[in-house]
Amino acid sequence: MIYPIVVYGDPVLKKKAKEIAKDEIDVKKLSEDMFETMYAASGIGLAAPQIGKSIRMFVVDGSILEEEEENMEGFKKVFINPRILEEEGEEWAFEEGCLSIPNIREEINRKEKLRIHYFDENWEEYEEEFDGMKARIIQHEYDHVEGILFTDHISPFKKRLLKGKLTNISKGKAKASYRLAAPKR
Numbered sequence: 001m002i003y004p005i006v007v008y009g010d011p012v013l014k015k016k017a018k019e020i021a022k023d024e025i026d027v028k029k030l031s032e033d034m035f036e037t038m039y040a041a042s043g044i045g046l047a048a049p050q051i052g053k054s055i056r057m058f059v060v061d062g063s064i065l066e067e068e069e070e071n072m073e074g075f076k077k078v079f080i081n082p083r084i085l086e087e088e089g090e091e092w093a094f095e096e097g098c099l100s101i102p103n104i105r106e107e108i109n110r111k112e113k114l115r116i117h118y119f120d121e122n123w124e125e126y127e128e129e130f131d132g133m134k135a136r137i138i139q140h141e142y143d144h145v146e147g148i149l150f151t152d153h154i155s156p157f158k159k160r161l162l163k164g165k166l167t168n169i170s171k172g173k174a175k176a177s178y179r180l181a182a183p184k185r
Contacts, residue, residue, distance in 0.1 A: 001033045002040045002179070003051035008101045008149065009170025009183035012049050017056045017145040019081045022123055027057065031078040031121045034059045041178035043099045045137050047144030050100050052181065056081045058141035062134060069133045082118040084142055085127070087111040087135075094136060096150045102176040104165055108153045110139050 006012055020027065030048075038046035038059060047058035062075040089112035097105040113131040116138060120126065130138055140150060151159060151166065159166075168174065172182035 001036065003033065003037045004179040004181035005037070005041060005099045005176070006050055006052050006181045007169050007172070007174055007183060008151075008166055010052075010181070011184065012052055012054050013100055013144070013149060014147045015049070015054050016147045017047075017049055017054045020055050020057060025055070027078070027080055027123075028121045030057070031059055035061065035076075038099075041099050041176070045141040046099065047141045049144050049147075056145045058082070058145060060137050060141060062137050065133060072133065075134055075137075078121040079116070079138070079141070080119040080121070080123075082116055082138075082142055082145065084114055084116050084139075086115040087113065087139070089113040089131070096136075096140060098140070098150050099176075099178070100144075101149065101151060101166070101169060102174050102180070104151070104162060104169075106150065106154050106158060106162075108140075108150050110136050114138060116142075 034046050037051060044062050044064060045060040048055045057080050059078050062072045065072045091109040091111055093107045093109050095105050096108045112135060114135045115129045117127045170183055174180060
């Protein structure tokens with residue numbers, strides 16, 4: 001099932017998501033739906049709040065970046081109840097976008113490495129380290145379950161420059177090649 005993507009201005013995107021109890025929901029089915037939704041929107045990551053579900057879950061698939069980035073082959077994962085334990089290294093800038101904020105991209109600084117604890121769709125538990133682009137993708141999606149958007153990382157000046165575009169998105173005046181869900185008020 002392909003969900004519409006919730007856009008900027010919807011309160012679900014600014015709310016810290018709640019943990020999922022084992023067997024509370026069918027995480028395998030939901031992760032399949034989330035991957036299908038993400039692919040339909042040409043994304044490389046999607047968090048549950050972006051489909052209107054305030055739960056701590058996100059999916060990533062960076063394999064599309066294999067040709068430009070090292071070690072991206074097979075980087076397809078489901079993160080349930082993730083907790084970043086540590087972020088370290090130099091901060092590096094990279095232009096990010098977000099399915100919930102269509103047609104806006106900005107340079108965002110993020111640490112180069114992280115260590116994260118999570119469960120997958122089979123409720124297998126992991127504690128892993130990621131770096132480079134893998135870490136960046138995870139950090140971006142992790143922010144979503146924390147109620148943080150990439151625009152929260154930009155300077156107040158840049159945010160003022162984007163105010164009109166963000167206001168239009170929040171009023172449902174946005175176009176994308178995928179289905180959008182206007183913000184609930």
